[in-house]
Structure formats: C-alpha cells, structure tokens
Amino acid sequence: MRKRSEGLGGRIAWLRHLSGLSVEDVVAASERKSAGVNPLKESTLRNLESGRKKDLSLAELVALSAALDLPPALLVVDFLRPFDASGVEPFDRLGMTNREVMALFPIGSWDEIGHGAGYKMKQLVGKAVLIENSLSELSFVMRSGQNMQFKYEDLRLIVKRRAVTSSSEDIRQAWEEQLTAADVLFSIRLYHLRSRHQGILDGMASMGVSIPERIKEKLCGVFSWSDETSLLPYDKAMSRLANLLDLSDEHALKGDDDSKLARVIIGNAGRLLGEAKRNVRRRFPHLLRAYFMISCLIAVAEDRPEVMSRIDFFNLDRALREVTWTCGLPSIEKGCSDADYYEEPLSRASNALSW
Secondary structure, three states: OOOOOOHHHHHHHHHHHHOOOOHHHHHHHHHHHOOOOOOOOHHHHHHHHHOOOOOOOHHHHHHHHHHHOOOHHHHHOOOOOOOOEOOOOOOHHHOOEHHHHHHOOOOOOHHHHOOOHHHHHHHHHHHHHHHHHHHHHHHHHHHHHHHHHHHHHHHHHHHHHHHHHOOOHHHHHHHHHHHHHHHHHHHHHHHHHHHHHHHHHHHHHHOOOOOOHHHHHHHHHHHHHHHHOOOOOHHHHHHHHHHHOOOOOHHHHOOOOHHHHHHHHHHHHHHHHHHHHHOOOOHHHHHHHHHHHHHHHHHHOOOOHHHHOOOOHHHHHHHOHHHHHHHOOOOOOOOOOOOOOOOOHHHHHHHHOOO
C-alpha cells in the first residue's frame, strides 16, 4: 500500500491510490459526474499531487470530491489526525480541529445525495459558501467583541481622568455626567454585536450546520467581560437614552421606519449642536453632551444601512472636532453602511449561488 504523505497533495494522492484509481480515471470520473460543468483538469490533479499547486478552489474541491466519491472535508483536512488543529482557514482562526471541520459536512458519500450532478454540485457549493462566510463572520465578531472591551474601558478612563483634572466645577460635572452616556453607548453597541453573533448561528442552524459546543462557548466568552461592568440590558439602555435626550416618544428610536429614525437622529443632532453654538459661555459642556448623545443615536442605527447612509459624518466630525481633538476622544464611529454587513449568512449564500 502506498505510504500516506503529508499535506494536501499527498493526502489527495493517497486517497486516490486507496480508491484504486489512476489520474486519468479521476479526470474521467469528474467529467462524467459533473456533466461537463467545471470538470477537474488532469494538469490540476498532477500539480496538486506533486506539490506544485498548494491549494484548491471551491470548484476544484467539488469536482475532485465528486470524482473520488468522497466528502469534501476528507480532502481538505487530515481525518487521520482528528484532534489536531485543522490548519485550514477560516476554521483555523476559530481553533477548530480536523474532527470538528469534518462534522460540518455530514455527507457520507457523493451518491447519498440522490440527485443529478448539477444539483449535487450546487448543494455542496452552497453549503461551503455558507460555512466559509459564517465562520469568517464569527471570527470577526470574536475580534470585535474583544476590541469593544478595550474601547469601552479606554473611553471610561478618558472621561474619569478629564473629570479629575478639570479646572472648573462646571466642566468636571459635565464629564462625570457622560459616564452614564458611555454605558448607554456601549450597551447598544454590544447588543448589536450579540444579535449579529446569534443571527449567524441561527442562519447556519437553518441549513443543518451546527457549530461545536466548545467553539460556541469560546465565542460566547468574548462577551463575558460585560458581566462585570455597568452596561445595561438593551431595553433599559434605550429608555435611558430617551431620558437623556428628553424624548417624549421612546418608540421613535425603536421603530422599523428608516426614514423616521433618520429624521430623529438628524433632528436631535442638529438640536444638540445648536444648543452648543448658542450657549457661548457653556459651549464646551454642551458640545461634550452633543458628542456622547450623537454617538448613542448613531449606535442605535448601526445595523440600519439606509439610515446610516443619510447621516453626514464629515460635517459631524467637523462640528465635534473641538472635543475629539482636544480631549483625545475617538471620532464618532460610523458602524457599517455596507448593506451586506448585517445580511443573513443564509441569504448571502443564496445570492452567491444565483448562477
């Protein structure tokens, strides 16, 4: 029996020999099973097995798995070392083992799907697109959760230091009042990040893909830092924000009407900046309050691309430059105005398969 070699190419060659197939047999099987749709090329297979080609495209992976009648995961990961790190992105970024990666592809063999070659290929590609996109997003959520902790702690530290070192009682009080606003701001941001995290998991579950419990715990642990802070549940944070803004209708911040929410944000931003402009003697306290309140309002809409696209961030940054530049406060975060940012992974996978 041929000795198993290391690496992707060696694993493919070993599996081919175990199947009793020559390179020509695999290429012919790929042509037959794919019905001529993106069949595997002989040069591709030879380059893979020799090590000249180091990776596989999605189409090549599907074609090769069809030809060998093996699940794609067996080609991608080293199934004889189930507890080793996969070494394959994006799974490796989440610390997934080979066994956990294989569990994401619960297809015993190509023929078990029971449909034509075109359907089989589309089904496998769809699942691969979903898994890759979803795991990449989960990895992003993990990094964002960690970064959010640092941003929250840094902002509170800036506020506390400025309050202690303020030269006047008026300015000291203005800084101290913003500690509550900082909690509201990050309570809202954390809620959106948690919602995104859960949405990704739900999207994967709807396609029959489950993340290993160990990885779920690792992902949820990213948010554990918030348990030891003064951050609020989302509903309480929204109520507190409405009180800070003196809004009579709290539901104006929670409705599904993008146009209405955009008007609320833009209108209140204009009012807050106008108050700072009119109160020359107390300009700084008013401007500081405007900075935190506008940041909170924009955080409310950060998962609403249509609302975010209507906000003039350039002029907002200019109007608030006095507090951001002189006090070391971060510029108002834009969240993400990209419509794909909060799109369901399942929907995105479907869009990728509209061929």
